[in-house]
Amino acid sequence: MAHASTPTLTDNSRLMMGAGLAWLAVVIFAAGNSIVSLLAEIGMENRVMGRNVITYCNLLFVGSLLSIVPMGFMFWRDWTMENLRKLKRKHWAILTLSAFLSSALTPGLFFYALEKTTVTNVVLMGRIEPPLFLLAAWLILREEFEPWAFVAGLIALVGAVVMLWMNGGGGFEIGKGEIGALLATLSYIASTLVARAGLRGIPLGIYAIYRTVLGTIFYFFLAIYLFGADHFRDVFHPLVWEYVWIYAVIVVLGGQFAWALALKHARSGDVSLATSFSPVAGIVIAMVLLGENPGPGLLPGGAIILAAIALGQYGRNRSRRMREDCVTKRQAAERALEHEGEVNFKGA
Numbered sequence: 001m002a003h004a005s006t007p008t009l010t011d012n013s014r015l016m017m018g019a020g021l022a023w024l025a026v027v028i029f030a031a032g033n034s035i036v037s038l039l040a041e042i043g044m045e046n047r048v049m050g051r052n053v054i055t056y057c058n059l060l061f062v063g064s065l066l067s068i069v070p071m072g073f074m075f076w077r078d079w080t081m082e083n084l085r086k087l088k089r090k091h092w093a094i095l096t097l098s099a100f101l102s103s104a105l106t107p108g109l110f111f112y113a114l115e116k117t118t119v120t121n122v123v124l125m126g127r128i129e130p131p132l133f134l135l136a137a138w139l140i141l142r143e144e145f146e147p148w149a150f151v152a153g154l155i156a157l158v159g160a161v162v163m164l165w166m167n168g169g170g171g172f173e174i175g176k177g178e179i180g181a182l183l184a185t186l187s188y189i190a191s192t193l194v195a196r197a198g199l200r201g202i203p204l205g206i207y208a209i210y211r212t213v214l215g216t217i218f219y220f221f222l223a224i225y226l227f228g229a230d231h232f233r234d235v236f237h238p239l240v241w242e243y244v245w246i247y248a249v250i251v252v253l254g255g256q257f258a259w260a261l262a263l264k265h266a267r268s269g270d271v272s273l274a275t276s277f278s279p280v281a282g283i284v285i286a287m288v289l290l291g292e293n294p295g296p297g298l299l300p301g302g303a304i305i306l307a308a309i310a311l312g313q314y315g316r317n318r319s320r321r322m323r324e325d326c327v328t329k330r331q332a333a334e335r336a337l338e339h340e341g342e343v344n345f346k347g348a
Contacts (some may be wrong), residue, residue, distance in 0.1 A: 062221070091201060106187040
């Protein structure tokens with residue numbers, strides 16, 4: 001009997017680890033928007049020949065390059081000929097698509113949004129992600145649909161709408177930054193779905209390094225196409241390298257490493273519940289690091305979002321208890337049938 005229970009304990013530990021890493025990654029990514037804006041402000045205050053050399057594009061490009069070095073030390077054991085031979089064309093297609101979405105298109109859109117609007121608005125526009133992600137994971141990946149987490153995501157979205165509505169004086173002002181944040185969120189959902197599907201058959205080290213290297217190349221040529229050949233002329237300036245390591249270590253390496261492990265081990269409901277907390281974390285961090293005024297909608301909207309998180313956690317615990325009760329009843333019934341089979345006389 002003890003031997004049969006071991007896999008369950010292992011699975012529970014793995015799921016708990018995945019949920020914890022999802023929360024860690026969400027907090028890091030929530031801080032990432034403020035860190036990027038703070039570094040860009042430092043560049044504005046220390047112009048070189050009238051130019052801000054710490055641009056959003058330079059941060060993303062150099063930060064991704066720097067993160068490849070520690071990734072190589074962490075994951076070089078995964079890059080064996082045996083592992084590479086196991087990968088089929090569909091795996092390489094998934095890796096390539098994931099690289100474009102997660103390491104080029106999504107951060108590029110987020111950085112564009114940060115240039116056009118506040119960190120608070122970028123964070124709030126992303127609240128459409130949790131319920132959409134759950135629906136997509138259920139419809140596309142055939143994962144278990146968790147109604148409590150879905151309802152919690154919708155309530156968190158309502159909280160974000162309340163904050164935007166109150167901060168806008170009873171209306172919405174959707175500009176280029178808000179549209180960019182919305183498109184970035186949709187790209188983020190797509191990249192997450194691709195990652196969840198692809199990580200099941202691909203070693204984490206191959207996934208992380210290939211995605212980062214190819215995504216950086218994609219982003220480099222995309223930026224040159226959009227902004228011109230001299231767009232990265234300040235990329236090797238000492239001021240860029242003096243500060244970019246902060247973004248590379250905390251956001252690119254720490255955040256993506258935790259997120260990749262979370263996608264591999266956490267349930268979709270855990271991921272959705274954790275991401276529901278990101279607006280509160282993002283706004284609080286923006287207040288501390290950037291001194292942003294979250295507006296009059298912070299308290300009512302934040303209260304709704306926190307209530308959504310509490311409701312989602314209550315629903316998860318309730319569903320888990322119901323599953324455990326069902327297992328207990330089934331085991332009791334099986335034991336009863338075993339005892340019945342041992343008795344010859346049935347009363348007739």
